[in-house]
Each structure stands twice: as C-alpha cells, then as structure tokens.
Amino acid sequence: xxxxxxxxxxxxxxxxxxxxxxxxxxxxxxxxxxxxxxxxxxxxxxxxxxxxxxxxxxxxxxxxxxxxxxxxxxxxxxxxxxxxxxxxxxxxxxxxxxxxxxxxxxxxxxxxxxxxxxxxxxxxxxxxxxxxxxxxxxxxxxxxxxxxxxxxxxxxxxxxxxxxxxxxxxxxxxxxxxxxxxxxxxxxxxxxxxxxxxxxxxxxxxxxxxxxxxxxxxxxxxxxxxxxxxxxxxxxxxxxxxxxxxxxxxxxxxxxxxxxxxxxxxxxxxxxxxxxxxxxxxxxxxxxxxx
Amino acid sequence: xxxxxxxxxxxxxxxxxxxxxxxxxxxxxxxxxxxxxxxxxxxxxxxxxxxxxxxxxxxxxxxxxxxxxxxxxxxxxxxxxxxxxxxxxxxxxxxxxxxxxxxxxxxxxxxxxxxxxxxxxxxxxxxxxxxxxxxxxxxxxxxxxxxxxxxxxxxxxxxxxxxxxxxxxxxxxxxxxxxxxxxxxxxxxxxxxxxxxxxxxxxxxxxxxxxxxxxxxxxxxxxxxxxxxxxxxxxxxxxxxx
Numbered sequence: 001x002x003x004x005x006x007x008x009x010x011x012x013x014x015x016x017x018x019x020x021x022x023x024x025x026x027x028x029x030x031x032x033x034x035x036x037x038x039x040x041x042x043x044x045x046x047x048x049x050x051x052x053x054x055x056x057x058x059x060x061x062x063x064x065x066x067x068x069x070x071x072x073x074x075x076x077x078x079x080x081x082x083x084x085x086x087x088x089x090x091x092x093x094x095x096x097x098x099x100x101x102x103x104x105x106x107x108x109x110x111x112x113x114x115x116x117x118x119x120x121x122x123x124x125x126x127x128x129x130x131x132x133x134x135x136x137x138x139x140x141x142x143x144x145x146x147x148x149x150x151x152x153x154x155x156x157x158x159x160x161x162x163x164x165x166x167x168x169x170x171x172x173x174x175x176x177x178x179x180x181x182x183x184x185x186x187x188x189x190x191x192x193x194x195x196x197x198x199x200x201x202x203x204x205x206x207x208x209x210x211x212x213x214x215x216x217x218x219x220x221x222x223x224x225x226x227x228x229x230x231x232x233x234x235x236x237x238x239x240x241x242x243x244x245x246x247x248x249x250x251x252x253x254x255x256x257x258x259x260x261x262x263x264x265x266x267x268x269x270x271x272x273x274x275x276x277x278x279x280x281x282x283x284x285x286x287x288x289x290x291x
Numbered sequence: 292x293x294x295x296x297x298x299x300x301x302x303x304x305x306x307x308x309x310x311x312x313x314x315x316x317x318x319x320x321x322x323x324x325x326x327x328x329x330x331x332x333x334x335x336x337x338x339x340x341x342x343x344x345x346x347x348x349x350x351x352x353x354x355x356x357x358x359x360x361x362x363x364x365x366x367x368x369x370x371x372x373x374x375x376x377x378x379x380x381x382x383x384x385x386x387x388x389x390x391x392x393x394x395x396x397x398x399x400x401x402x403x404x405x406x407x408x409x410x411x412x413x414x415x416x417x418x419x420x421x422x423x424x425x426x427x428x429x430x431x432x433x434x435x436x437x438x439x440x441x442x443x444x445x446x447x448x449x450x451x452x453x454x455x456x457x458x459x460x461x462x463x464x465x466x467x468x469x470x471x472x473x474x475x476x477x478x479x480x481x482x483x484x485x486x487x488x489x490x491x492x493x494x495x496x497x498x499x500x501x502x503x504x505x506x507x508x509x510x511x512x513x514x515x516x517x518x519x520x521x522x523x524x525x526x527x528x529x530x531x532x533x
Contacts, residue, residue, distance in 0.1 A: 171388075
C-alpha cells in the first residue's frame with residue numbers, strides 16, 4: 001500500500017509541475033521562445049498574492065482572481081516591449097533576453113521583499129494540511145485541487161486552440177507566421193496574446209507555489225527547471241504531453257525521496273536525462289506540428 | 292480610377308536587387324499575366340503588392356489609397372489576397388480550419404466555406420482532414436479557397452500549376468475561369484505561357500527584375516513574348532526585318 005501511496009503523491013505533485021509547465025510549452029510551441037524567466041514570473045505571482053492577502057486580509061483565492069488579469073497585461077507588455085524586438089534579432093536573442101529578465105526579476109524581488117522567505121500556508125486555514133483517508137491511502141486535498149486546476153487549465157487551453165477563431169489563428173501563426181499575415185492575421189497580436197496567456201498561467205502556478213511551500217526571491221530558477229523537465233519529458237508543444245510529463249517527473253521525484261530523502265531531485269533529473277537520450281525525445285512529441 | 296498602381300518599385304534581398312523600377316497598372320476586373328524566367332522577380336513583386344516584402348523604393352496605390360506602409364494583414368482587409376508559391380497551407384490545420392482561419396479579419400463579402408467547396412468539389416470530402424494529408428491539386432484548391440475566403444478585390448496567384456499533374460492543373464484553371472468571369476481582378480504568375488495567354492487580358496514580361504514587355508494579350512505575339520522571356524533583343528546586324 002505504501003508504494004501506491006507514493007505513486008499517488010507523485011501524480012498529485014505532477015499536477016503542480018504541469019501547471020508550471022504549460023505556459024512554457026505554449027510559448028515554445030507558438031513562438032519557439034524558451035522563456036527562462038518563467039519560474040521567476042510564477043514567483044512574482046506568488047508575491048503579488050502574498051502582498052494582497054497580507055495587506056487586505058482577503059482570502060487567497062480572491063487575491064488570485066485579482067492578480068491574474070494583472071499578470072495577463074504584464075505578459076502582453078512583456079511581448080510588445082521586450083520579446084518582439086529581440087525576436088527580430090534572431091533565434092538566440094530572446095533566450096538571452098529572458099535570461100536577463102530572470103536576473104532583473106530576482107534582484108528587484110530581493111530589493112523589495114528582502115531575502116526572507118514567505119508562505120501563504122498560514123492564510124489558507126486547514127486547506128493546505130487537510131487530507132482524506134481512503135482505504136489506507138492519505139490523499140492531500142490541496143494536491144487534488146492542484147491537479148484538478150492543472151487538468152482544467154490544460155483542457156481549456158486545448159479547447160481554446162482547437163475550437164476558437166483566436167486559437168486557430170494561434171496554431172496557424174505557429175506553423176507559418178509569414179502566410180498567417182497574408183490571410184489577415186496580425187501575427188504580432190497573436191504572439192502578444194500567447195505570451196499573456198503563458199504569463200497568466202504562470203501566475204496561477206505561483207499561487208499554488210505560495211501555498212505548498214515557502215518562497216523567496218531565488219525560488220524561480222528551481223521552478224523553471226522542474227517546469228522545463230516536465231515539458232521535455234512530455235514532448236514540446238503537446239498539452240497532454242505536458243500533463244503526462246509533469247506526472248512522470250512528480251512520480252520519479254517521490255520515488256527517489258522514498259529510496260532516500262536526498263534523492264528527491266536526483267531521480268527527476270535522471271528520468272529527464274533518460275527521456276532526452278531516448279531516440280523518440282518526449283513521450284507525446286509530435287513531429288511536423290507545432291501545437 | 293485604376294484598382295492597383297505599382298509605381299517605380301524597387302525591392303531587394305540584401306545586396307540582391309530582385310525588382311528594379313517596376314511600374315504596373317491594373318483596372319478593376321482585369322486579368323493580368325506576369326511571365327518571365329525563374330528569378331525574374333515575379334514572386335517578389337507579388338509579395339511586395341501583398342505586403343509580405345517591403346519595397347526599398349517606389350509606392351503602391353490600391354483603390355486610391357497609398358498602401359506602401361500598410362502591413363500585410365491589414366491589406367487583406369482592404370481586399371488583397373495572395374495565393375503563395377508552393378501553396379503554403381497550414382499543414383496541421385484541417386481544410387475547414389485553413390479556410391476559416393482569417394475569421395473576422397477578412398473583408399466582408401460573399402465567400403463562405405460552402406461556396407468554396409462548391410467551386411472545388413474535390414474538397415467536399417476533405418473538410419475535416421489535415422491539410423498535410425491532401426494531394427497537390429487539393430492543396431492548391433484549398434490555398435486558392437483560403438485566399439477567396441478573404442473576399443478579395445484583387446487576388447494574386449503565384450504559380451498555381453507548379454508541381455501539379457496536368458489534370459489537376461486543368462481542374463484548377465476551370466475553377467479560375469469562373470472567378471475571372473465573376474469580375475475579380477487577378478494577377479497571375481504562370482510558367483505555362485499558353486495557359487497564361489488563354490486567361491489573361493494583359494501580359495507583362497519580366498527579366499532580371501525589370502519589365503521588358505507589356506501589352507494586351509491579343510496584341511502581343513507568342514514570338515514577341517518568348518523573345519522577351521529569354522532576353523533576346525533584335526540585333527542590329529540581322530536587321531529589323533522581323
């Protein structure tokens with residue numbers, strides 16, 4: 001029963017990684033940009049919610065609702081002001097830009113919030129600690145909530161891309177931006193919208209980050225690595241692959257921790273490297289299709 | 292007033308000058324064939340008109356508006372649509388998605404998915420199929436349909452017969468004839484001189500980026516066009532007998 005429990009904890013943890021990863025995957029799928037500031041953007045979301053909750057004593061879920069549109073606008077501005085210019089200079093420049101952005105974000109957070117760590121754990125009542133016992137298994141309510149949110153976000157994203165005009169335009173632009181312009185699609189607006197969605201979802205990931213653990217200005221890079229590993233394991237550009245990748249990573253980490261508490265991160269990295277070295281690449285990677 | 296006026300346009304790729312001082316005037320309803328050897332600058336000229344390539348000099352006036360600085364996606368709303376060379380469909384999108392991808396950004400007009408399927412019956416059963424799985428002729432039909440869905444006043448067709456089986460070419464041209472009869476203004480780039488002359492009312496021949504011959508299809512002889520096509524100039528030694 002113990003190993004079933006381990007597996008379950010891994011799946012729930014995977015939901016969190018999938019939530020962090022899907023914005024990263026979207027930006028890569030649409031624009032071929034790897035956003036190295038993605039983890040730090042999630043941490044910004046965590047800080048914004050923490051500030052709102054502490055200053056106004058509103059519940060965290062309401063704070064999250066207020067923060068998401070702010071993150072959306074910030075993402076839109078990030079594309080127009082930073083990424084668009086760097087895209088014009090070639091493939092590698094956006095990578096450097098987001099690397100620089102990550103450093104700027106970490107240092108601004110350090111300046112404003114000090115290196116002390118914070119958590120929303122105390123503001124969430126019993127939600128973060130309560131669990132359901134079911135046939136000898138202990139299921140964390142918060143873990144289920146995280147996984148459910150990840151599934152809802154990924155399903156919505158999938159539906160948006162395949163059912164709506166705006167989503168179709170995003171897929172078309174991802175496949176051929178030059179021709180997309182020729183059929184009347186404003187590629188620049190599509191890219192800005194994709195960045196806005198990715199940043200807003202990262203912000204949403206930040207809420208779960210703030211509740212499940214403590215965070216400080218240097219938390220971002222670790223989150224980026226886990227998100228990146230989830231995307232690579234699942235296969236770049238596939239929504240369900242991202243969920244699967246997150247779950248595989250989560251399960252690997254929890255199994256590692258079971259073997260020896262120090263092996264938590266190590267086992268995740270090993271699975272990541274094994275997938276990278278395998279001839280197929282990601283588990284659900286599709287060739288010839290961007291999204 | 293002319294529908295399209297290209298005024299002394301230059302276009303280049305880095306150091307390579309692909310189009311030099313080209314001027315072109317198109318009346319509404321006209322079908323204009325653009326002929327010339329590979330590398331003559333025909334595709335570049337079409338891309339300049341559609342807004343996919345920015346000219347280094349000259350201007351383009353469409354329906355009285357200077358559109359030289361207007362981006363490609365806004366020119367679609369004004370009524371210019373390009374069927375690019377090599378079809379360039381969105382391979383991961385279905386036929387129906389390829390047709391409706393422009394959404395609300397297109398010009399208002401009569402074209403619907405059903406009407407496109409009516410003039411290209413071979414697409415009837417391919418609606419939900421990914422564009423990458425279509426045959427060449429079907430892909431070309433979808434590419435033309437995608438441009439038509441923008442309800443263009445001017446449609447630019449770049450080598451629509453390239454890489455197609457002769458039967459598929461005939462099918463595409465039969466459908467085009469309906470369009471041309473319907474009053475849409477067309478610029479047609481075509482390697483097959485016979486086909487071009489059969490549908491066009493005016494012909495422009497380009498060589499090394501310049502216009503070397505221009506006239507109505509009826510007034511120009513096939514020999515004149517062929518000579519211009521290959522850059523043969525009457526040499527003084529032979530005399531002006533021909």
